[in-house]
Amino acid sequence: MRQRVLFFDLARCVAAxxxxxxxxxxxxxxxxxxxxxxxxxxxxxVNSVSRWAVPVFILISGALMLSDKRPFDFQYYVKRRLGxxxxxxxxxxxxxxxxxGWSVAGFDGSHAMQVLIAGLDHAxxxxxxxxxxxxPLYFVIPFLQxxxxxxxxxxxxxxxxxxxxxSTLFLLRIDGMWSHSLWLYAGxxxxxxxxxxxxxxxxxxxxxxxxxxxVAFIVTIYQVTxxxxxxxxxTFGRWLSYKTLNTVLAASMIFMxxxxxxxxxxxxxxxxxxxxxAHSLGIYILHPIFLWPMLQYDWYDGHPAWxxxxxxxxxxxxxxxxxxxxxxxxxxxxxxx
Numbered sequence: 001m002r003q004r005v006l007f008f009d010l011a012r013c014v015a016a017x018x019x020x021x022x023x024x025x026x027x028x029x030x031x032x033x034x035x036x037x038x039x040x041x042x043x044x045x046v047n048s049v050s051r052w053a054v055p056v057f058i059l060i061s062g063a064l065m066l067s068d069k070r071p072f073d074f075q076y077y078v079k080r081r082l083g084x085x086x087x088x089x090x091x092x093x094x095x096x097x098x099x100x101g102w103s104v105a106g107f108d109g110s111h112a113m114q115v116l117i118a119g120l121d122h123a124x125x126x127x128x129x130x131x132x133x134x135x136p137l138y139f140v141i142p143f144l145q146x147x148x149x150x151x152x153x154x155x156x157x158x159x160x161x162x163x164x165x166x167s168t169l170f171l172l173r174i175d176g177m178w179s180h181s182l183w184l185y186a187g188x189x190x191x192x193x194x195x196x197x198x199x200x201x202x203x204x205x206x207x208x209x210x211x212x213x214x215v216a217f218i219v220t221i222y223q224v225t226x227x228x229x230x231x232x233x234x235t236f237g238r239w240l241s242y243k244t245l246n247t248v249l250a251a252s253m254i255f256m257x258x259x260x261x262x263x264x265x266x267x268x269x270x271x272x273x274x275x276x277x278a279h280s281l282g283i284y285i286l287h288p289i290f291l292w293p294m295l296q297y298d299w300y301d302g303h304p305a306w307x308x309x310x311x312x313x314x315x316x317x318x319x320x321x322x323x324x325x326x327x328x329x330x331x332x333x334x335x336x337x
Contacts, residue, residue: 006270007262009276010261011059011258013276014056014254015056015254015280016283017312017316018050018053019050019053019287021047021050021053021312023126023288023291024300024307025043025304025308027298030234041225042304044221044224046304048240049217052253055242055248056255058188059189059195059252059255062191062193063193063196065145066141066189066192067196072145072146077138082138088285089131092128093125094116097112097115097116097125100112103296137185137186140186144190153198156190156194160194163184164245167184167244167245167248168244168245170241171238171245173237173238181243195259196259206257209256212249212253216245216247216249216250216253219246223239224240227239276320278327279319281336281337282319282320282324282326286318286336287319290319
């Protein structure tokens with residue numbers, strides 16, 4: 001039990017940091033040809049090796065929820081699982097629609113209202129897009145739980161293999177019915193379960209997943225750089241998608257490395273990681289508030305090698321503090337479950 005707790009804590013912690021990194025480096029991506037190539041390359045390299053962040057969160061959900069052997073309780077599932085995420089998402093969507101109306105010039109109420117109305121189809125703020133493909137997974141999980149409980153592993157492996165083929169075809173722009181977002185995201189759930197419950201935690205396996213992940217990193221960086229230079233403007237095809245094979249391989253590597261090294265952390269590090277993990281959702285939801293001035297006032301003038309880490313600490317630390325304060329307020333704690 002202890003190994004499992006430490007493992008998931010570590011995975012959530014590193015995924016939260018990677019998500020912030022993706023959002024911090026955003027201003028640099030479209031500055032190809034405007035800033036020194038070395039600076040642009042640094043930023044898109046960080047971007048290319050951080051895309052596993054969101055998939056890792058889904059892998060964790062799959063590992064946890066498909067491992068749950070308790071009888072399915074519809075009322076409990078809707079109230080404690082789906083509702084626990086859905087209701088805060090709606091509240092924060094309103095808040096960020098309001099925030100979107102603010103700029104250096106002041107508040108534009110009409111823009112905020114347009115963003116809110118469009119929220120039926122699109123996220124009211126860039127980071128909330130995660131919930132538009134994560135919440136529908138709650139309708140898939142019960143069926144996957146039935147599959148895990150009633151069928152042997154061969155069926156699960158076959159489904160996952162078919163999904164991996166789909167993610168490869170999607171990366172290569174070979175589209176079809178297999179390109180549906182729900183299918184491509186849902187496949188991460190059984191993969192998380194397999195990586196957690198079925199893959200032996202041996203040095204050979206961890207080494208294999210690490211090599212595959214590193215290769216995915218190198219190929220992704222190369223492809224994004226090559227496509228951009230070729231087009232003479234920032235472009236990346238589907239190499240930075242959360243739904244493609246290269247990202248799946250990278251996410252699997254991070255998942256297995258966290259699982260392997262989770263028990264080896266010193267006691268003090270475990271406390272810090274556990275604290276950050278407990279507030280990982282709060283960090284995810286709140287950190288754009290602290291990035292707002294950076295984006296609005298262009299406070300990213302400098303080399304990405306130091307600007308990105310600096311703003312990760314500022315926004316991540318600020319979000320962690322606010323999340324902790326909210327968690328200590330009984331009437332507000334439900335906002336960041």
